[in-house]
Amino acid sequence: MAAEIGVLSTLLGLPDGLVDRIAYLLPPGDRCNLAATCTALRAAGRRWFRGAVVRIWSGGSRLADLAGWLEGRQALIAYHLMGSAGIPADLAAAPAGQLVAIRRWTLHQWAAPAVLARLTALTELQLCHQTQLGSGSSLEQILQPLAQLRDLSITTCQLAAIPAALSGCTQLTHLSLSDNLLAGGWQHLQPLLQLRHLSLSGTDHLPASLPQLPQLxxxxxxxxxxxxxxxxxxxxxxxxxxxxxxxxxxxxxxxxxxxxxxxxxxxxxxxxxxxxxxxxxxxxxxxxxxxxxxxxxxxxxxxxxxxxxxxxxxxxxxxxxxxxxxxxxxxxxxxxxxxxxxxxxxxxxxxxxxxxxxxxxxxxxxxxxxxxxxxxxxxxxxx
CATH class of the missing domain: 3.80.10.10 (Ribonuclease Inhibitor)
Structure with a gap:
């Protein structure tokens, strides 16, 4: 019964001792029913969250506090970076296998290669206003470990051309390069045969024609x-x-x-x-x-x-x-x-x-x- 009491305490947000006293005031039959319900709920909870993507905002719920609970239920995490104060400590410590999306990376503090290199389960990454990416030289270091990336946004980063590093992101289905210069490098889109969504809004230098993108x-x-x-x-x-x-x-x-x-x-x-x-x-x-x-x-x-x-x-x-x-x-x-x-x-x-x-x-x-x-x-x- 102790394990079931622990589950109920967590669900109700009450101290274990209080729930324990309430449970033992119940008739034996009701107490058994309560234990069975709690056991079933705990088992069902694992199925409910398996594969679910839970959105977490920096500055709100601490990722470290939730990661263990989510990991036990095989849930995934989409982390929204808010503001530009710096990289939150809990992002650097996030479970690499759970974090599948990082959205709205607008941080002024630039340490993306070091933070992202270990997050190999990422399927979505949004980088905004990172002008240090303008030459494209840092992108290969960022993107090379992210073999599962499906959705990539590099917007308002002063990219002078389509980065060569993109040619290795062959699993991409969504790509946004909005509000960059993009005066060349269009051939690097050619390997992206799975690409379905492409945003080039705000680009002044469209090519004479796009590479063949058969799924677009x-x-x-x-x-x-x-x-x-x-x-x-x-x-x-x-x-x-x-x-x-x-x-x-x-x-x-x-x-x-x-x-x-x-x-x-x-x-x-x-x-x-x-x-x-x-x-x-x-x-x-x-x-x-x-x-x-x-x-x-x-x-x-x-x-x-x-x-x-x-x-x-x-x-x-x-x-x-x-x-x-x-x-x-x-x-x-x-x-x-x-x-x-x-x-x-x-x-x-x-x-x-x-x-x-x-x-x-x-x-x-x-x-x-x-x-x-x-x-x-x-x-x-x-x-």
């Missing part, structure tokens, strides 16, 4: 330079499901987009799009389309063909709202600002009836708020 499904080029020229080569990435071309100085929808028939999400907001919308016509699987902040004067007629759309962002076109009526799957439509209520009214009036009913039941769809604002200004309710 998500590509983020937000705020990149040279995108119009680079887009000529997008058509080779036939498995792409999501492409972000926000803030890319585009004046028309890139022609290469028409070859990406697997696309389900396309971000084209904050450009100066004046044409090329017919290149969207082959994208019959598209479920999300973002065209806001393009000063569109009318809803592009091509939108009417995209009947799989669930999310649509258009901004404030004045005309063409009738092209929304075939979109029976629509779940979200960005609403016009308050200064455009006649336009908003027409937009709502042209929604498919099934869409109206669905949106009215979902506050986040934008429609209930739109109708409330129309009513406040005495404008006719279209539905």
């Amino acid at each position: 499904t998500h590509l983020d080029l937000e705020r990149c330079g040279n995108v119009p020229a680079f887009c000529n080569h997008l058509s080779a990435l036939r498995l792409l499901q999501c492409v972000d071309l926000t803030h890319c100085d585009l004046t028309e929808v890139p022609a290469a987009v028409s070859a990406l028939t697997a696309l389900t999400a396309l971000y084209l907001g904050h450009n100066q799009l004046a044409g090329g919308f017919d290149y969207l016509l082959p994208l019959t699987r598209l479920q999300g389309l973002w065209l806001h902040a393009n000063d569109l004067t009318q809803v592009p007629p091509a939108v009417a063909i995209l009947t799989a759309l669930r999310n649509l962002s258009l901004g404030n076109p004045q005309d063409g709202w009738q092209h929304l009526r075939p979109l029976a799957q629509l779940q979200y439509l960005d609403r016009a600002p308050e200064s455009h209520f006649p336009v908003a009214s027409e937009a709502a009036a042209n929604l498919h009836p099934a869409v109206v009913q669905r949106m009215l039941a979902e506050p986040k769809s934008g429609l209930p708020c739109l109708l409330d604002l129309l009513a406040q200004r005495g404008l006719p309710c279209p539905v």
Whole structure:
């Protein structure tokens, strides 16, 4: 019974002696049931946490206090570094086999090679604002022991080029190199045949074309330079499901987009799009389309063909709202600002009836708020 009492004491946060006294006040049958329940709970607890990833923040719960308990249940640890005061002592002492993720490494104190070399179970690593990595020379020392790495983020680190060390990270499925210079070294991506998600946002020096990345499904080029020229080569990435071309100085929808028939999400907001919308016509699987902040004067007629759309962002076109009526799957439509209520009214009036009913039941769809604002200004309710 003593072991079971210990389990119950831990669960309730009570002293062993107090729980012991309570237990022995119970009738013998209830006492046996309590013992059996505690034993079953302890055994089940080991199964519940096996393989689970527990998030721990530096400055909060001490890793050393939890590591032993988690290790006994075969749980894993994702460690979030907060602030820039220095490397927490418990990170250096963390069980190497349990720590699988380090997120938001923004520490000013740079001792990453020494700390990371022993953490060979890491599958995720985020390094941010580490300007000493600019030359890429330290990365090989960091990455070489991390053979299980699947998700790597090296952002705002002043990388002059794609580091050669990346070519050894052949298990990567997610890679973010956002907000770096990246003026060369693109050949080092060639061995990353498992890569599915690639973020190059904020890069001014896109190559003429990317290496062959046969598994790539998500590509983020937000705020990149040279995108119009680079887009000529997008058509080779036939498995792409999501492409972000926000803030890319585009004046028309890139022609290469028409070859990406697997696309389900396309971000084209904050450009100066004046044409090329017919290149969207082959994208019959598209479920999300973002065209806001393009000063569109009318809803592009091509939108009417995209009947799989669930999310649509258009901004404030004045005309063409009738092209929304075939979109029976629509779940979200960005609403016009308050200064455009006649336009908003027409937009709502042209929604498919099934869409109206669905949106009215979902506050986040934008429609209930739109109708409330129309009513406040005495404008006719279209539905």
